[in-house]
Amino acid sequence: MFFLVLLTLFLAYITWTFVRLINNYNEAKKIGLPIIILPVNPASPLWLFTKDYLSPILTQLPFGLGTWAGLAEIGWTYFEKYSVHAKYGDAFILVSPGENDITLADPAATEDVMRRRNDFIKNPAIYGMLEIYGANVDTVNGKVWDRHRKITTPPFNEQNSALVWRESAEQTDQMLQVWSEKSSVRSSQPDIHALALNVLCGAGFGQHSSFVDATSHDPTKSEQKQRLGYRKSLQMLLANILPLIILGLLKGSNFPQWLYFGSMAKVSVAYNEFKGYMGEMLAREKTAFEQGDSMRHNLMSALVRASMSEQSELESTSTEQPLNQKGASKPTLTSGFTDDEVYGNLFIFNLAGQDTTASTLHFAITLLAVNPKWQSWIAEEIDAIRGADGAGTLYYAETFPKLTRILALMYETLRLYGPVVVIPRYTGDTPQRLVIQGKERIVPARTTVSLNVAALNTHPEYWGDDVLVFRPDRWIVSETSSSSSNNASSDSSVSWFQPVPGSFIPWSHGPRVCPGRKFSQVEFTRVIFGLFSHGTRVEVVGQGDETEMDARARVMRVVNEAKLEVTLKMVGADRVALRWVKKESLQA
Template sequence: MVTPGTNELYVADPAAAEEIMRRCRDREFVQREMVYQVLDVFGPNVDSVNGKVWERHRRITVPPFNERISGCVWDEAGRQAKGALEVWLANSREETVRSTQNDCMKIALHVLTRAGFGVSYDFSGEGKTVNRSGRHKLTYRDALRTLLDNMVIVFFLRIAQQGGWPLWATWGRARKVLDAHAEFQDYMTEMMAEEKTRMQSGEKDRGNLMSVLVRSSEQAKLSGKIADDGAAGRNTFQGLTDEEVYGNMFIYNLAGHDTTANTIHIALTILAIHPEWQVWVAEEIDRVVGTGEEHNRVYEDVFPKLPRCLALMYETQRLYPSVPCLPRWTADTWQQISVGGTEIMIPPQTNVMVNSTALQTHPKYWGPDPLVFRPDRWTVNAQEHQQDEIDADGPHDWQSTSLLQPVPGSFVAWSAGPRICPGKKFSQVEFVSVIAMLFSNNSRVEVVREKDEMPEDAKRRVARVLAEAKTEIALKVPNAESIGMRWFRKVP
């Protein structure tokens, strides 16, 4: 696509997409700094930097996503889902539940506050208030929620600040966002200082992302190694600066909030009009987790044995990818790639867009029904009772071995190559834990039909609403409250 600004090339060839995402080093297909620096809300981070700087960030930001964190995510996501289910079941007795999207956002937020910083909240909102300095006006959760709910304003304020706009000259909603920014900065500063003190006194880490990230960075600094960041005459230790720790902690929250929350919301909405898929996942949940008092929710025992729940996430992401296009940039160099056996040259200063939506719905790779929601396409080769292996030191880009392995490059829900999302398994564990809790013990959900509406009409109405999904921070369904749901316990 030729534009008055920069040219754009859209790619929907799996091999080419795989090559583009694999070649992410300096002077190849990089993140465009002008676009991604807007993410430096609290500092440079693994998403906004390139080259040697990115390699340094990557080395330090990946280790926090370990199995201890996965276990924490599993427990907290299940606890939040249990609280949500209790509210939904109670509300369904007398009225229609129309808060599913917002409630999924709350679940994801509370998982992040617990796994990210060790701060727990009940689904109903009660929880620990972190105000050690005694000078905070907002709770930790409310500061983070204000930022995540207003990211368009956050980005606008960052651009305005770069352009020289005085931030004191703001009012209304923008003023509240700035106040939340200052509060969240103070919380992170306090938590980092505490973690460094704990580390110096020989205490163990607290098993959350902030704790492990700070220690990972400090240990890298202590290693005494020097890394060249690519800037002339500028060397730095292998660790992260305080500003970079803040930047990465915020990007963890930003990347893990809207994406997972909206995937859960869309999956629940689809299940509400497809009771057959509810039965399909519930069969697995009942067999693995158990029912009533005789149940097992231990992460290591249960998560590897729930491929259907994971397949539900994959199929939702296939048809409703959180990021419909993955952008790359050729910077100042020509790049050569192979597309369908033909070598093509891509000019400098070109935006290269890996089209997730097209790749993930192409009949050549997904069969004759690529637009049909069918999660069992992922389990077609799975053996009964087959389970995945969990390695305590396993990779962050863990891939289920019990599910379909699609053509490389044809499924890029978490990106691919060296810049694959470090929170990939984090999101998978969260999703599976939520589904395993919501559909245990004969819990079911249905769409509430409008007056004189037949079941097939309700399906078509819901499908139309889902088709209006658009990208904000991630893919999100507008007017989600127009879909009323009712939760109930199915009589065995």
Template structure:
């Protein structure tokens, strides 16, 4: 009988705890004076994060609207719903769960204010846990620690490095394009994997000082390893939450782990080994290098040496070096690789924009097809349409669909449309990038349409390329964030993307392999279906890009 009472008590506690917590947070949220939505599952619930692809369709299928709350469940809903939830609730609303209050905003001016408040609105440890898999870093830290990491990691991202990024990006694209054209009419299904390899090689050359050919390098199995650098990173990025959960547990006997769990454990172990190897190799050569020409890895190793000498203000621990290397692998390659991949698929769907790009590329290089002689300083500023393509791709398919902040232990007052709203302590603040990027308020009635020419304006009377300028980036468009925590690799990514696109479309076109009996409109729809079938992993990715085969053809 006593055991039964204990079981009943525990069952009641388990049932009542989330209900009481939900009620407590709801009462707190009411005081803010903004619309409120309710979700029975917290945003950081590991079960939802791991199984969301199968759970969300189940919730949607429930009768009588019992699963309607699913539109507010998980941060992936920001991409899935774009601007629709803000169209329903207004420029700011709250979601209350048993675990937290989450404040969503898509008002451009307020969003910019939020991102400028580095000290009042900080990064949440709970949301950043996954990104601390290998150690804390410049993205996840706050306060003085953030300032120390930022001071050490930012200098290598300079204009001198941009010229190197340009050359490496062109060389990598040569290898990638040769691989694609060699497939002939059969087409390519590994576009996403290849852009990942390219972006990793560019990052490693520009940030870590190592050069590889496109066909080798991070995709090959290095001596002493059982998984390549690229494959280990890919598995971690696709299975980051399970990797964090497994990493937080005591060692588990191998026979208990599933095949997938063993693969994740191996990926984490192998990627750690790859990074440690890079660090040790750099330690051997760092003293022989001019500090003014430091790449990211050199700067990190110098900071490690400073820490070992007791210079904490200018130093980093080994775990902090590992954390920053992992973070720059994510932010410096995963985002750009996906943006290049999305841009290629979008151009395969809207083929007229390939001619639009070729017109500019031909005008800039004037028949010079010797890619190795293309000069960054002369060409990059003129390739405005290529950069416009990047902006439009980032607008519709941003790698980062939300920018998180946290009120911490204090309440924070923000002003929206002239009215003040005070957020309680421990409130997650979410700048809804996915909504800001597609709201008709900012982009017009065709806000969901792919139109890279929306970024170009004419400065002269006639429509010729020399009279074109990029329109200023509007308030509310934050592909690299804004404020003190904006991305230092913005120019790095822009130079890489523009170089790759200019090379790809200088003399080539891309199209989808048509299925028997398929019309042009049908293949276009199929392409957009594959593009839209995207989900939030660490960044936004297409779930099945391999469903469309892409053919690359040389043009006269």
């Protein structure tokens, strides 16, 4: 009997899947783009749980019958890069029993989708999962997004960039000190992530931590305990994003807390603890605002100020605001943030800002170790800038704009190994017109439009024949120098390579462009600047009797095997050992 019920359920599921596939196929045909059929829904839990076993078998099937499996893999766009588009064109439709997905590597159409934020929205079913502490600028659409964006933009200002610069400088010096004392460093990945977390704690929340010991600056014991808990709880949350998302869903469905066990229980403790810290900080910031203190420039202070200013502004122009018991105006859809929205946004800054910047730095450092010639190239710039700064102050405002080669290094790392390999948009309930490859198409309702970042970044038409070659100098068309014979003078002016609009979108583009772009650029450039100063260089440590070339080729295999774990990351990164050395002859 049980077996019969099971068989009936299975047959019903297969029939339903098949009917969905046929319907989606018929819908897709009307759009008039090439179609690739995936017989499974890549987002279905059944596929997600079985794919690691099934995919290797499917890809071995004769006549290419299972080649679709590669496109049902999470992060497939990174592995395939432009290759699938080379076969099917700059736009094709992935038809599955889930929802149809138009995959774009057409820069003009990409640009248009990014510009039309109300026509091509963020799918609430997907982005809603990121509302871990509350709605935030990353997850909402329409008028609610207008309000979130208006309040979350002011904190990313020049004073905050200066803070990022100082925090990054200090963290880098400490990290390099630790690395230089070792004959071989296998912990680059966790170390760089720790550095990025500390920068976010400092420039994001005004919570300063030392690279070596997060408690070393705490003056009192009670504060010490709180700070350690603060950083560690945040670290635990960021290292467990998937359990955290599940936790968020369980909390939303009022699942009893005492039923959590294992890692879920630990994440739940960190979740509650971190919320407590944010609550305390929020209360302090509100008091500071009321006392007219506007001297702190970390993201939290600035966000609370922006939110409360919005509320005050609204209160002074409206007499019809509802009042809570204390007589203060409750935020409405058109005014500042609720406390949960403050928490939601602060947490998303951490979530969106840590992994992305840290992974980019990690890839860049590893690529530099494999390519010493690019180390010399950036060091030329670093030495010139240090040489010209007699006082050694190296202030953000004067130094950052001169670090053009390091910025070019960042762009090139993002082009080939950027943390975001696809940006999904969704038509929601309304069909949309969209010009794709010069022809207007109707994109039906409930269709995903995937902006294939990895394919756009490796499109041969826009990047040339050496599209897969890591070449940071492709970004600088010419350098002119006013005070030095070498091209990396501290006073050089640079003419940048201008990518075709829509072909290079590592931080997205248009109204929903990443607000943390400058934050990440300042952090990246200051870390690289600090690491490669005074003749310091990094090399790959070989294994056994491996030659230098073999060791580099091995490291490149690890780099290229990177996987999407929320963002793109090197897997088994401790297989790569690096050595930091000071070349006496190069010390400046």
